[in-house]
Amino acid sequence: MSLAANTADTAQTAASAVKADVQNQVTQSVSALDQLKEFLLNHGPDVIYAIIIFIIGRYIAKGFKNVAIRMMTHANYDHTVITFVSQMIYYAIMALVILSALNKAGIPTNSFLAAFGAFGLAVGLALQNNLSNFASGLLILIFKPFKAGDWVSIGGVEGSIKGIQMLNTAVITKDNKTVFIPNSIITSNQVINSSYQDERYISFLFDIGYDNDHHKAIAILKDIFQSDKRILNADTMEIGIKEFADNSVRIAAYPKVANADYLPVFYDTMSRVKDAFDAGGIDIPFPQRVVYVREEKKEN
Template sequence: MDNIFYSASEILFKDANVLINIRDWFFSQAGNILLALITFWVGRYAIKWVKNFAVRIMTKASYDSAAMSFITQIINYALLVGLILICLNVLGVPTTSFIAAFGAFGLGIGLALQNNLSNLASGLLILIFKPFRAGHIIQVRDTIGSVKSIQFMYTIITTRDQRNVYIPNSILTSEAVTNIAYTTERLIPFVFDIGYNNDHHEAIKILKKIFANDKRVLNPKTMEIGISEFGDNSVRIAAYARVKSRDFVDVKYSIMSDVKDAFDKYGIDIPYPQRVVHIQNVDNSTGEIKGIKKKATETNVTIDDSPKS
């Protein structure tokens, strides 16, 4: 350590011209140095005023605290860099080279962190325009859950099975996001399968009665309900129940249970998938082709051995 101080002292004081040059520069630039210090001092107060003004505007606009903090930090550092360049210019230091160096440095960083900067910008857009907030239930692709927190790179969504899913913010601003929290009412799309041998009028009547008995269903009289499709193994009946958003899951589970009980009570079949297989055999003595029709389901097998003419 002593050697370091000795070397520094030798460099500074061995050549008196160094001290003389520093002294001459200081006295020749005394006015500019004082002006630069005053500029920096006033600029700091100006930056503080701009930050407080931005905070007041964002508070009136009901911005999130995270967005306000992030924006004020950007304002602070951007204005601080500008203030330093102004002070250097006052001292007579050419700032063109500094600006070029900052530009090249920023370009290199931007190319290296392109995806991260995209997530950062997307996070800022989410915080500013607020398509969703913490606590809202949203759906992104196949992920449905409650927004736990909005960070600058990722948004954390907690699913029903208590998994934390980190979704890059760039995905949330470039793809469709369903926000359930902004709607007070929702439609539950039901699809019920009944057998072709059942009376669909009777089945629809039973379904309407079930929906009418549940007071949480808001549209029992005007509900859209009817046959939606003739499937391979069943007649499909669709119904759309309107409920409060907070009752969505409870009503769905309750209605499905009530429908199963009612269909069992009134003999309405919920059919299994079925498959029909045709097997052809040849009688070696006569060369006649005989057919065997085999109808198979998950619960039973029916075989028709009658030969085809």
């Protein structure tokens, strides 16, 4: 009997423990549901607003990313640079969106902001020059002082723009050398873009001798310009004596041509002027110097 009683007591004790455990779990579940209910009642609208901020912010980030891709593609950026920069813009905006959503939901973001600020300061100090070049590249993309294929002169380097990259701009010179110019130098120096306008003036300066008839020389030049159909202002072109130099009379002329005809007209005109001056007896002087030799008398 004692054995049976002990077994019954043990079973009753186990049943009581299970019942107590179930009641405890039910109580905890009810408590958790009450807490969730209270949280939703107190912060439900903020959570909904946070979700809305995240969704709208994500679309805005994608929009800025697509705009950056179009701008850099139009400026002939390298595909790798386009991917890197666009992704960086997207994640930077998304970081701000997530912080804004968390703050709206009632989650403290001060620690996140402090961490991002410290990280940004460290990166900025380490990459100061590169960040300056990157910001200058964005300014070039926005204001477009030149584009790929334009003929420019920057800081003594003259050539055709090959591409605007993240940190520098590639220029192909006349002798087919590639010069990489940091973007910060471009935005802080004078840029001469010879391809910006559809038409250009050619600045000619012809020297003739003082013994030559300048009226005849000017008439020869006008005939040459008027016979060239590529010159757009042959009848109204500015031409005349510009100055009296040490060894010559200088005649200036400013024909206007299409941008694509600049060099062909320049070379053709120089050749035709040389032939016409030779045929017309017009001298093209060269620098001269008169040297007097004095013979000293020898003493006896």
